[in-house]
Amino acid sequence: xxxDKKIAxxxxxxxxxxxxxxxxxxxxxxxxxxxxxxxxxxxxxNKEDEGMGLCAGAFMGGxxxxxxxxxxxxxxxxxxxxxxxxxxxxPLPMIISYRGELREPVACQVEMAVHTKALLAQLNIPTYHxxxxxxxxxxxxxLKYTFMCNKPVAILTDANFWGGYGDQ
Amino acid sequence: MIRSEILKEIAPIIRDHLVVCNIxxxxxxxxxxxxxxxxxxxxxxxxxxxxxxxxxALAQDKPVxxxxxxxxxxxxxxxxxxxxxxxxxxxxxxxxxxxxxxxxGDQPTYAGRKTSLTAVATAxxxxxxxxxxxxxxxxxxQSAIDxxxxxxxxxxxxxxxxxxxxxxxxxxxxxxxxxxxxxA
Numbered sequence: 001x002x003x004d005k006k007i008a009x010x011x012x013x014x015x016x017x018x019x020x021x022x023x024x025x026x027x028x029x030x031x032x033x034x035x036x037x038x039x040x041x042x043x044x045x046n047k048e049d050e051g052m053g054l055c056a057g058a059f060m061g062g063x064x065x066x067x068x069x070x071x072x073x074x075x076x077x078x079x080x081x082x083x084x085x086x087x088x089x090x091p092l093p094m095i096i097s098y099r100g101e102l103r104e105p106v107a108c109q110v111e112m113a114v115h116t117k118a119l120l121a122q123l124n125i126p127t128y129h130x131x132x133x134x135x136x137x138x139x140x141x142x143l144k145y146t147f148m149c150n151k152p153v154a155i156l157t158d159a160n161f162w163g164g165y166g167d168q
Numbered sequence: 169m170i171r172s173e174i175l176k177e178i179a180p181i182i183r184d185h186l187v188v189c190n191i192x193x194x195x196x197x198x199x200x201x202x203x204x205x206x207x208x209x210x211x212x213x214x215x216x217x218x219x220x221x222x223x224x225a226l227a228q229d230k231p232v233x234x235x236x237x238x239x240x241x242x243x244x245x246x247x248x249x250x251x252x253x254x255x256x257x258x259x260x261x262x263x264x265x266x267x268x269x270x271x272x273g274d275q276p277t278y279a280g281r282k283t284s285l286t287a288v289a290t291a292x293x294x295x296x297x298x299x300x301x302x303x304x305x306x307x308x309x310q311s312a313i314d315x316x317x318x319x320x321x322x323x324x325x326x327x328x329x330x331x332x333x334x335x336x337x338x339x340x341x342x343x344x345x346x347x348x349x350x351x352a
Contacts, residue, residue: 018227041226043254046246053216053247057188057223060208060347065223083212084220088343 003136003161004029007095011066012039014143016093018058020044020051021068024097026162031068048073049080052092059090064147066093071100071116071156072109081123085152092152093143098129101158120154127154130161169302170328171237171264172197181310186232186350188221190240192271194264196332198235205349209335209342215243218261222251225259228350231313232258238265238279245288248320252293257316262309268327286322294320302326 007030011019020043021031035042041063045051048069055065073096085092099106100113120127126149128142129135139155146153169177171194179202188208189195195209210217218241221234241248241263251261267280279285286299296317300308302325312319335342 018223043226043250046250047244049213049216050219050244050247050250053213053219053244054223054226054250056216057220057225058227059223060220060343060350061224061227062347062350063227080213080216084210084216087212088339090343 001133001136003133004033006136007139008033008037008040010140010143012037013140014064014147016064016066016143017041018043018055018063018065019068020054020065022046022048022051022070022073024070024099026097026099026157026159027068027070027095030095034068047076049077052077052080052085055092056084056088056090059092064091066095068095070097072112074116074119075112078119078123081125081152086123089150090152091147091150093146094152094154096154096156097162098156098158101160103159103164116156125152125154127156130155130157133161135161170326170330171266171270172201172330174264174302174305174323174325175235176201177306178309181306181313182233185313186224186230186346187235188217188224188232189235190217190237193329193332194235194237196335197330199335200332205345208346209337211335211339211342215240218244218251219247221261222247222254222256222259224350225256226254229258230350231260233260233262233309233313236261236263237270238263238267238285239269239277241285242277242279242283248289248292248294251318251320252289252295255295255318257318259318260309260312261320263320263322264325265322266325266327270327270329274327274329280327289320289322294318296320297322299324
């Protein structure tokens with residue numbers, strides 16, 4: 001299964017047409033796939049809270065948005081999630097590269113990984129963790145759930161899900 | 169002129185357009201001066217007026233004006249390259265530059281010292297950046313809205329605030345009312 005293609009297909013099938021991204025090595029394939037889709041307007045952000053602002057505007061303009069970013073961004077965006085996305089009750093699927101998990105080669109990434117689920121839980125953000133490639137089968141349902149409840153929803157995708165870091 | 173005097177003067181110009189207004193006193197002032205369903209008031213999240221307005225402008229065709237401040241733009245400078253590189257003609261960013269953080273007690277910003285937001289926006293790649301003095305804003309704003317080109321306006325003015333209450337409208341009501349105005 002090509003998970004990059006599956007994620008992009010599910011976004012399109014759920015009418016998600018505005019996607020902002022802050023890159024991560026693990027996310028390179030899915031970002032490239034999204035960039036090539038005619039049905040999706042892809043706008044890279046310089047910081048994740050900026051991206052959430054763009055998504056809030058796009059949602060109010062009638063588009064379904066999504067953001068793709070690293071889990072380190074949870075540390076950057078707590079205020080935006082609480083005072084914009086949640087306070088105004090806006091839907092936002094967050095496809096998150098879960099760095100610092102199994103098969104991670106960079107020790108510093110673990111320092112935010114150990115806080116990631118706790119922070120999301122503290123924010124009452126529904127959180128899903130993709131560890132095996134077959135977990136992507138839930139993605140379509142997660143998107144439907146997100147736009148049903150008008151909440152930010154986190155999909156944590158770890159290195160094992162993406163196929164690891166090769167020989168590292 | 170101070171910001172509230174500027175907002176009073178431009179209220180008739182922006183009344184019929186989609187406006188995303190900055191957190192704190194700017195939203196409170198606009199709410200008091202001319203509350204409209206086409207106004208989206210930010211109750212939190214300093215710095216994102218520009219980004220929210222830009223996302224809105226990209227998502228639909230009506231003109232959008234983001235009212236921002238120099239302090240807030242300094243908080244979110246990274247969005248200026250995003251705006252420059254994805255320019256859309258229906259977007260106007262109005263930066264009311266009074267050189268101070270008005271909502272928190274008029275502490276000076278760097279925009280009131282050595283930093284020129286006009287030069288920053290230009291360096292970020294924005295093609296149409298106009299610096300204007302407060303009293304001259306009206307016609308410049310009107311032509312920016314009428315134009316097919318995206319415009320960044322840096323409006324230099326005095327710092328100073330008026331006393332007024334906070335906005336007590338529920339955020340979901342603000343958002344829903346605004347979205348209905350977007351669709352209308």
